[in-house]
Amino acid sequence: MSAALVLVLAFTPGLKSEETTSEIGGLKKAAETFVAAYNKKDAKSIAELFTENGEILDRDAHEVTSGRAEIQARYEALFALPDAPQIALEVDSVRFVGKDLAIEDGTVHATAPGDDSVATSMSYTAVLQKSEDGFWRIASSRDRSDTSDSAGRLGSLARQIKGDWTATRDGVRLDLAFGWDDSGNYLIGEMLVTAADAKPLKTTLRIAWDPANETITWWAFDDGGGFSRGDWTPVGETDWLIRTEGTTADGEITSANQTLAFEGKDRFLWNSSARLIDGVKQEDLKLRVVRQTPEPGIE
The missing domain is CATH 3.10.450.50 (Nuclear Transport Factor 2; Chain: A,)
Known part of the structure; x- marks a missing residue:
């Protein structure tokens, strides 16, 4: 402007x-x-x-x-x-x-x-x-x-999360990409989880401002048929708490508390705790996610 x-x-x-x-x-x-x-x-x-x-x-x-x-x-x-x-x-x-x-x-x-x-x-x-x-x-x-407006409410998060990210743990690779959708009112993303002994799992993400509840909300839909939603709460100047609830393709109820703790502009720690699947507690997950460098161009 x-x-x-x-x-x-x-x-x-x-x-x-x-x-x-x-x-x-x-x-x-x-x-x-x-x-x-x-x-x-x-x-x-x-x-x-x-x-x-x-x-x-x-x-x-x-x-x-x-x-x-x-x-x-x-x-x-x-x-x-x-x-x-x-x-x-x-x-x-x-x-x-x-x-x-x-x-x-x-x-x-x-x-x-x-x-x-x-x-x-x-x-x-x-x-x-x-x-x-x-x-x-x-x-x-x-x-x-x-x-x-809706885009302005997402502005701070967009400056932090836009771009391509990656993380690896125990032979599993996570790739993330976020950007604005064509309307400029939402953030959209894709997440791809790959492992040598499993079929790749792709998840599409959409982040929006919920004016009724005055919070940032995201929705995630994986290509296996599961979905979830969560509300984002800012913690301090740079970090976020996400309370997520969802359903697997088999009808199991899922929930988790996720935190994104940013370490500068090119790294964040993603911690998923209190993970439940049909009421059964799951292991906590921690990932250090780093920004991917652009592929070198050909002159």
Whole structure:
């Protein structure tokens, strides 16, 4: 997504029309300046767009960043990340609630680096105060809710898991491949398990955002006739817990707890525990899965 700025402003009465027009222009300039500083990764300039005691609150108001020094440090840490995004801003409405005081509601769209990255969206409310120099500065900003579309909800997982993976254990080889489907709303995958003394088993996978339950869900269908589904729960910044339940081709009920613990961008530990087949406990499985390197091309 480009860093285009979209302003659809509504305001409460109370100011003369010519005053309102002037103030809207100032607020638009403040928004444009914020986007430009963010996309240049200029943490110092962003901090100066806040009042001296300005603050940033997370959605639950549990974490508060207060004062320009803390705000600058917050953005410096964000911009140091390899997947620091670019943003675009939609300001939906502005309400003037007093002299030189306005409340702004809008949505921030963030897109991480990468040709096929998808945008995540977060609605926000900001209180802005007009300074003595005539510039509108942020006194308080708070995230309200994640408003990402289906693809955006999968964006973090997609950045981790897209690509080709492989693992081996006790003569058994596992190959995995994940990517976006044609619609761009789902992740699809294929898993192939091969062994010298068994028929290869191929499984097709689909990962989607479940808006009713507000969770990431996957479905797996193997070519032997079995299937399963599971909900993904994020653990910390990089890991995932998957609770999976299914049925074999013979009608046996299966279940397992699976964890994906990422070790950087090219490896993860896949641990499958509490494995049951028709109520009978199975051995836990652990696999270290590594990203496959591309096949060398022919010039």
